[in-house]
Amino acid sequence: MRIDIVTVVPELLESPLSHSIVGRAIAKGIVEIHVHNLRKYGKGPRLQVDDYCYGGDAGMVLMVEPLYQMITDLSAEREYDEIIYMSPDGEVLNQGIANELSLKQNIMLICGHYKGIDHRIREHMVTREISVGDYVLSGGEIPAAIVADSIVRLIPGALTDETSALSDCFQDGMLSAPVYSRPAEFNGWKVPEVLLSGNPKLIRAWQDEQAVERTRALRPGLLDE
Numbered sequence: 001m002r003i004d005i006v007t008v009v010p011e012l013l014e015s016p017l018s019h020s021i022v023g024r025a026i027a028k029g030i031v032e033i034h035v036h037n038l039r040k041y042g043k044g045p046r047l048q049v050d051d052y053c054y055g056g057d058a059g060m061v062l063m064v065e066p067l068y069q070m071i072t073d074l075s076a077e078r079e080y081d082e083i084i085y086m087s088p089d090g091e092v093l094n095q096g097i098a099n100e101l102s103l104k105q106n107i108m109l110i111c112g113h114y115k116g117i118d119h120r121i122r123e124h125m126v127t128r129e130i131s132v133g134d135y136v137l138s139g140g141e142i143p144a145a146i147v148a149d150s151i152v153r154l155i156p157g158a159l160t161d162e163t164s165a166l167s168d169c170f171q172d173g174m175l176s177a178p179v180y181s182r183p184a185e186f187n188g189w190k191v192p193e194v195l196l197s198g199n200p201k202l203i204r205a206w207q208d209e210q211a212v213e214r215t216r217a218l219r220p221g222l223l224d225e
């Protein structure tokens, strides 16, 4: 799989994409992630990529031409399954969307900045818009890193124990059971007895029960879905 990210602040994406599971997946060749600086297509001697907003609103807008050129050039090199604009008014990211995107070959993520991007790009080039929640961030870089991380960890081979993604929250529409590690007792706080039993059937039953209980208590809406 290949993910191309278009941004005016590539530095914001360096660290989230170079460590831990995503960093290792790139090193193993499971995924390629390419970050593209929109300024490459900036206009004039100052490589301008943003301009004032028509209508006199405060804030700058990422201009139509550099984005058009960047998307056109990338699309000439390969066919994109989705060209996604990170946007607070997009569909809110969830595990289902991450699962769906993890099956694609080529995805482009476009990060807005300042006031956003010229709407004509959204109308004519973007195929999908994704939000990371009902709040506004300064740029689409952190949302793009979130989308990339949520996808990459689902690609077979990205996690060392593949089944661990399957038992994560939301994967079966429920929250997951609590987890514990050694020691079995700390400060008088005990790990639930059943987890020490060595009986996989009992453990599984306990985990299922916990999942239902926690989902009912914390996210009852998930059970209706």
Ligand code: SAH
Pocket (backbone or CB within 6 Å): 085, 086, 087, 088, 089, 110, 111, 112, 113, 114, 115, 116, 117, 130, 131, 132, 133, 134, 135, 136, 137, 138, 139, 140, 141, 143
């Ligand atoms: N004026 C816009 C917000 C711009 S915020 C509005 O009111 O909708 C600047 C950029 O940050 C956006 O272009 C978008 O790419 C990104 N962004 C901000 N919040 C986001 C969110 N919740 N999800 C995804 N992207 C977001």
